Amino acid sequence: MADARSIILHEYPTSPYAEKIRLALRLKNLAYSRVEIPVIMPRPDLMPLTGGYRRTPVMQIGADVFCDTAIILRELEARYPMPALKLPGHEGLAQMVAGWTDGRWFQSSVAVIFGEMGDKVPEAFRKDREALSGRPFDVDAMKAVAPMMRDQWRARLMLLEERLQGGQGAGAGIYLVGMKPGLVDIHAYMNVWFMHQNVPDFVAKCFETADLTKAWFERLQEFEGQTPETITSKDALEIGLNSAPRLVAATTRNEPQEFAPGENVAVAPDDYGQVWVEGELVHADSQRIILQRTSPEAETVHVHFPRAGFLVRRA
Structure with a gap:
């Protein structure tokens, strides 16, 4: 207990x-x-x-x-x-990456997801998120920009692919900074997980040209931890x-x-x-x-x- x-x-x-x-x-x-x-x-x-x-x-x-x-x-x-998760190379960089993943990339995730399923969202949820964000929860607007946001989302995903391609030596393609998962991986993982939970077909399509990112994501999913x-x-x-x-x-x-x-x-x-x-x-x-x-x-x-x-x- x-x-x-x-x-x-x-x-x-x-x-x-x-x-x-x-x-x-x-x-x-x-x-x-x-x-x-x-x-x-x-x-x-x-x-x-x-x-x-x-x-x-x-x-x-x-x-x-x-x-x-x-x-x-x-x-x-x-x-x-x-x-340790604050591994060599993650110091400071992790929070810089978080500013990107939690900001512009997350905004494109939200636009894609709710552009896809916004009609199914209960009214109480819409009102709550309007109060949280201070902006209207405009499903029609999200639907209108969703195709462009899909482009934006994929472009951001492909930055992970570039990073994995640029890994050093034997660690290439394993994790974003070196051969062990750390804070940078945790921040970058969030939007891929969020989209995979809600629009998996779109993520699978993106993965067709992002083999290293797909393997990186699946590797992180394999960690089980304690219940x-x-x-x-x-x-x-x-x-x-x-x-x-x-x-x-x-x-x-x-x-x-x-x-x-x-x-x-x-x-x-x-x-x-x-x-x-x-x-x-x-x-x-x-x-x-x-x-x-x-x-x-x-x-x-x-x-x-x-x-x-x-x-x-x-x-």
Whole structure:
């Protein structure tokens, strides 16, 4: 049974961003528990832990809550360094690649998928995604651009093929950087997995001229890892309630906005799902910011965010 030491992943099966973390957990062969959250809001047991952050996935370890795949991957690598995913050649590059995979490539994936199946999407899902993105969920517009987005999607896939062709020596065509899978592979895998789940015939067609990428994708799919335990959202909330956050030095260093520990600040993504989470600043550096929050449901939690891709302001 999950406890304060367990990795708890709040996710749903069809989330491509959650699949990033599931792949990382498989590659590291880590035991974890999962909470299957609803695809759309509300998520009443998760909000006291995150302070309102609504993107998927969220990772919880006791009373420490990690929002966004970037900080989740960083924390997994810090706590469980073996086997390593931050391999030589992946340092820094992985997050640069993530900016591309999570941005322009993901946008083309969404346009292709919902241009294909948007008519089947329930109205509640459309309204939820409009609230998340701040834009209309316009199925007709996605249908209109879908042929062009298929071109864009294939062009991006073929960049992986070029990278695999350019591998050095005996490692050519194995993984994107060397002969072992790492963070760059995890980020690049996401869109291929997402499309393969939803429009497999199109992906198969693209693979006809991308043999190395097809083999790379299939190789990553073969990692099995450990079968997670499923717990309820109330179980996870109770674990947070009965845990204490991990001790961390209350420090800031070279902050451009001159934040100091103890200040009340607010954090939100800089692109979509822009819900501002407020709390007392505990720690901030160039890659992470930690807020302390209290609530009757969860008592005291530390909520962790990455810096790149997130805005911070005084509350």
